[in-house]
Amino acid sequence: MGVSHRLRILVCFLFLATTTLPAQAPVSTGGRPGLLAVNAATPTELREWDARINQMVRARQFVALSSYPDPDIGGRTHETLAQYYQNIPVYGGSLSRQSAQGVSVSIIGNVFENISIDSAAALSANQIALRLAESTGARLVGDAPQLVIFPNLDGAYRLAYRATMSDLKTYIVDAATGSVLLTIDEIQTQTQIGTGTGALGDAKKMSTTQVAGGFRAHDQLRPAPIRTFDTRGSELALNRLLVPPGAPVEGDYSVDADNTWADPPVVDTHVHAGWMQDYLFKQVSWTGIDNRRGTITSAVHTGLINNAFFIAPPFGADGGGMFVYGRTTGGTPMTTLDVVAHEMMHGVTNASLVQRTGMGLLGALFIDRFGPTAVTVGGSSLSCDSASVTIAGRQLPMLCNAGRFVLVSNYPGAINEGFSDIFGIAAEFFHQPAGTGSMQADYKLGEDLAGLGAARAADAPASMVAMPSSLGTIPYPDHASRAFSFMAAIAVGTTSNPIAITPVPWVLVGDQVAVVPSADAGGVHLNSTILSHAFYLAIEGGRNATSGLTVQGVGAANRAQIERAFFRAMTVIMPNVPSMRIAALATFQAAVDLYGANSTAAVAIRQAMQAVGLMN
Amino acid sequence: MTRLLNLTPIVLIAMLASASPAVAQTGTVLGRGFIVVNGGYQVTGNDFEKTSTLRANAEDGSFTSEYEVKGGPTFDVGGGVTLSRRFAIGAGLTRFSRSTTSSLNGSVPHPFYFNHPRTVTGDVIGLSRAELAVHVQAQVIAPVGPRLQFTVFGGPSFFKVDQELVTDFTWVDSYPFDEASFGTASTLSADGSSIGFNAGVDVAYFFTQRVGIGGLFQFSRASVEIEGAAVSQDVKAGGTRAGGGLRLRF
Secondary structure, three states: OOHHHHHHOOOOOEEEOOOOOOOOOOEEOOOOOOEEEEEEOOHHHHHHHHHHHHHHHHOOOEEEEEEEEOOOOOOEEEEEEEEEEOOEEEEEEEEEEEEEOOEEEEEEEEEEOOOOOOOOOOOOHHHHHHHHHHHHOOOEOOOOOEEEEEEOOOOOEEEEEEEEEOOOEEEEEEOOOOOEEEEEEOEEEEEOOOOOOOOOOOOOOOOOEEEOOEEEOEEOOOOOOEEEEEOOOOHHHHHHHHOOOOOOOHHHEOEEOOOOOOOHHHHHHHHHHHHHHHHHHHHHOOOOOOOOOOOEEEEEOOOOEOEEEEEOOOOOHHHOOEEEEOEOOOOOEOOOHHHHHHHHHHHHHHHHHHHHHOOOOOOOEEEEEEOOOEEEEOOEEEEHHHOEEEEOOEEEEEOEEOOEEEEEEOHHHHHHHHHHHHHHHHHHHHHOOEOOOOOOEOOEEOOOOOOOOOOEEOOOHHHOEEEOOOOOOEEOOOOHHHOOOEEEEEEEEOOOOEEEEEEEEEEEEOOEEEEOOOOHHHHOOOOHHHHHHHHHHHHHOEEOOOOOOEEOOOOHHHHHHHHHHHHHHHHHHOOOOOOHHHHHHHHHHHHHHHHOOOOHHHHHHHHHHHHOOOOO | OHHHHHHHHHHHHHHHHHOOOOEOOOOOEOOOEEEEEEEEEEOOOOOEEEEEEEEEOOEEEEEEEEEEOOOEEEEEEEEEEEOOOOEEEEEEEEEEEEEEEEEEEEEEOOOOOOOOOEEEEEEEEEEEEEEEEEEEEEEEEEEEOOOEEEEEEEEEEEEEEEEEEEEEEEEEEOOOOOOEEEEEEEEEEEEEEEEEEEEEEEEEEEOOOOEEEEEEEEEEEEEEEEEEOOEEEEEEEEEEEEEEEEEEEO
């Protein structure tokens, strides 16, 4: 069976990320037929796309979801349009158009072309919900399953349902067969590995609420209230809060008798959540997580080890999302300022995308490239067509393209993590003096976790070990060319009929396969350093070790310009399923919007994105 | 302090009552009494400042009130008795009262951050200030002809000061609480007394043997600790005063 036929029914949402995207022109991604990544900025392009969009709006192929004034620039308006096909939303199809006095300034996003399928679903929403409940053991939360047009890798489309279940996952399910096409983990994690002891012993102020008999970690002074729950190691309590309706009880609150708090996880979480809210408000004019004063809820003493995560609505306390913090194996609370700010930025990312597009930053695997036909694993040569991998006790065939290994990455996930790292760092610089000591601001993430050390370094990504592997340690990438690409296996289906794929913890190094401990959901943390390194270069300047390109940064005194540009890129411009290049272009566009094309900030960002291989 | 005030009129009355007429060649009546009534102006200001601590937002703050006690009108009355052609003893009572302004400069702790105080400034107007002084004077009299008389005097002074002090204040702030503005002030009256001194010169011109007018230049000073409820403050009282008025002798 030909490659094209095998891939035609591949149901995972894949893009070719290796496509070179001219900085100022609408381009097709090429490798994914039918997908058009739009980035129109010149008058000619804008005119063409305006006409095209207007035509599609009249034809009900695009629907305006929202239109709102620019928070930073007077007279600017942002319009978000979602793609529809016969009144059914197209998964990942969205455009963000900003205009000044009615004239378009930029148009960025994804358009899926040549959709032609039967929009009548064989299975009903109820049937899908029942099937999912049977297969997952979870129950439906939120709305009934919604029909979507789901793009296949080869340009074909599939009618599917999108349903979110109480197991903290969202499923894309084939409306004809009931097969799960894509599973999206709603938990966005911040993983830390290591050991440590105690908290840092610094004195902080707690904004609390007095109640009968004591005080509650409930900050009602800030525009978005902050409450910190203590699940006291109870998995039952944590699940009750996580799973809709997530109804909290009185006993969930962290409390103290005399308002002199001596529980470091509670103190750090509660205070740092406030500090991050302050940062967002003062530096980037954003209120709370959702910019709508929604309550910010965190949970500590969760029993979580070496991890912290954000879970988006409808999960979390009162269905409003939640930040969940654990501790290291050494007992150190994973609640340092940068970690808390990192998680909260996940919340901001999700909220802003949902408000603009109806969905968050969607996890999706991009095809990076096609590898060799055979690789060496542990000294043995494996050809793609005959290779398989055992995952969770199941032997899965490898995904091949013309006999070549298909290498994939989850770039939206890496962008999500990268932006969270960036604003974890930014919050540090806002609140702490610059330096390398404890409670001092630097470009590392998690460096204050006692006994554990930094997880990533935006200033020198390659100085940190990303993962051990069978071929030795592999550093974090500082350039797109060094991005982690994982081989993919067919999770559902066969080699001739691949339905769903999963990244495999196999990384290609030369013609050998380095076996790594985890595929990191497609490299979401591993590849995040490409963007965070660009952020560093745009501020501090310097030379990218891989490309050799030098960046003239704006200087530490002007870091706010870069932070605002990155923030605007995520909250105003970023489409649902961006590639790294789209993320880079969105950031550059944001800098142009704020400061002008020839501004120091815009030039620094362009140079930084070029230095890390994300812009030409 | 209270006892002193109560005694003052008695002393004056006693001095006046004991005066016996003995007219000197110069016009000075030996052994007789005299009375002076003056309106005047206290030139010297007695500005002072007080720094207080406050506790807010789980942190200590402070505020400094700078009290602008400008000079102002005074009224005094006094009298005495001549002991010889050149010497007399006397006593006087001076009253000074005016409304003062306090410039408040506060450092208010931030609700979220240690060591991030907000500066609050404001003026508290209408604070009352009153000084009552009893001056006991030894006087040296220098008559110049039958009508004109110079007198140099000096002696201890008993001061009582009443001062309204700012004890606390409110401020107005809102998120992100990086700035705060002055709201209202709480005040209380503090008082105290002390002994100081006075010295000066008086020039009198008598139209008749008993009635004249005169001018006065006096400096008086005392350091007074005023106290209120849990509040105390050292202030200066008195100062340079000039005035003029009626001179009577009998």
